[in-house]
Amino acid sequence: MSGTAGGITKRKDLLGLRGVAADEITHILDTAEKFRAVSERRIKKVPTLRGRTVVNLFFEASTRTKTSFDLAAKRLSADGVSISASTSAAKKGETLMDTARNINAMAPDLVVIRHSYAGAAHMLARAFPFSVINAGDGINEHPTQALLDMLTMRRRFGRLEGLTVAIVGDVYHSRVARSNLHGLTTMGARVLLAGPGTMCRDGMASLGTPDAPVEVRHSIDEVLEEADVVMMLRIQRERLAPAMLASSREYSRLYGLDMDRLKRAGEGTLVMHPGPINRGVEMSPDVADHHSQSAIMEQVTNGVAVRMALMYLLLEGESDDATA
């Protein structure tokens, strides 16, 4: 990974938010704020990355994230291709490194990779000259999601420092939660975690710092009382080992967010979810669609802006007004 000091201009890749400094996160969010306006115009395109090539390499299914990266590249006038590869490609023959060698031979400027194993993005970043954005590696990190989450929170509350953010559900398997934990603690927010013991383990508290503690609580009601933001996580059935959960019914009773709980939390509590939602499991349908308190669609909108900002910063560094 390239250096972190002195802003993002020297950075080749974004592999995670672990180790990314607060001023750099702020700079990314500020840049995203500018790019957000591009998507609100009738002509949603700027020439910033004209002639640059972006490859989306997705080894796991994705609708939202892939579309978001696709649109981000297109709105910056980059040439983009998306490759959806099965996770079992390694078992079938070609290794990730060989796939990447072939892509590298076609001289891309940026590769966005989603992969089911931690460290896949790091491996490419180490081996190749192109820039790499990690769009999710196993249970490790999904940094662009956390950045769009933080942008959403910052827009609503005007700050991140001092906010209390509750993350509820399957924290263990969530790369979204992990990137948010790294990013939010760096920005001075306090993070409360709640979920079943199998999915929300006491050891997660070790990710906190004295200024930005991470606290593991046992019930959702306990964290709702204190939270400015509650981020509900999806139950990732595809990742569950035996005996991690009793049933969906029990889960939604004990850890789901419904209108009663939301009312008790208060009108000021912002509801977020990285999607896709299992309606009726971690969140009741009326909560998901509760416009004044749910920021779920706003998160998706901000995602395009954050990804445009990152592509611009990684490929162009600082230059003149990129949004013109």
Added chain:
Amino acid sequence: MTLLLEGGRLLCPDTGLDRVADLMVVDGRIDAIGAFDLDPSSDVRRVDCAGMVVAPSLVDLSAELCDPGRTWLEDLESGAAAAAAGGFSTVLMSPRTDPVVQDAATVRELVARSSASPIDLRVAGALTVDLAGHQLAEVGLMIEAGAAALSDGGRVISDSMVVRHAMLYAARLGRPLLLRPGEPVLEGGVMHEGAVSTLIGMRGVPASAEVIGVARLTALALETGAPVHITGVTTAQGLALLRHARAQGAPVTASVSAHHALLTDQAIADSGYDPSTRLSPPLRSEADRRAVVEALRDGTLDALHSAHAPRNRVDKELEFALATPGAVGLETALSEAVEGLGDLGLALAVLSARPARVLGLERRIAAGSPAELVILDASARTTATPERFFSKCRNTPIAGLELPVVVQGTLSEGRLVYARS
């Protein structure tokens, strides 16, 4: 053949010998220790050891030499060369080959080929067919054919009934059973479960998997009286249970890889998920590493082994979770041990006399003892450089680390089988 090692510091952890003297080797044995004034016309070969440490050579309890079957990774010749360069003159070869060493004919062939090796290569036979942990292999016939030990090849046998019966059966055969402690259903992760796995987002293997394995092996060894050698007790909790079981009289010895004496799971984070840091058992926490050092000091652990596991790009140029675990170790074990333990004498003891005892051998500097010796520059430090390995493989988690001790020469049966310059 006569050889005189002149002016070295003779260091023998087993006898307590530690003094500068000459050492005369005659016909493969240590003939005498003292000061010798040779006639210049004498045909005795003289080796200048001034400033060097002369110690008993090293004994390895667990190395994969991949021969037969995967000889592009290693073979008896390259494995022996790597071992000698690392100061080893006896190596017990894992049955994890292709095919698995599980019948008398294969053992006989390996024993015959090993007799031509410059060092003492010993054959471990598989305890169960295909190392699958179900059916007992023909262990009696393999021992008749010359197998020095029986082994699970590093693949945990989780069926306690199979382990119990294998122990009862093999207890009469007079050879150690090398078994790894573990509980496979808890071992789906790819690294040690702890603060680092939480930080870098990888599935962990909990220490409890090893504790359950140690409990299984020690309880059954105590009950059956089988001579069990437990390979790879790496956690503080596992070592605590092992200490307890040994105090209860369980007839077990135990060792751990030299990597575990030096490295921790932090190496995985620091290397950015480099698959060369993926080992089995996994690298553990710093607290565990300290417990390993303490256990070597107090005798809970008898020995260090190399866990030599050659892998190439096909095995390792993959995502961390898909990469085959294992690292080469024969050429660096001593340096890793000295750095990790911070004690040359202890490092030598746990790599020579103590593992030798597990195989019924001795390693000591005394008149009449076999001349199995290593000549070391203990004051030098050297950078681990995989490109210079004698092994056919380069997969090491310590590439680029500067470590103490340079092996200058290795003697097996009184012959210099490795000389650095």
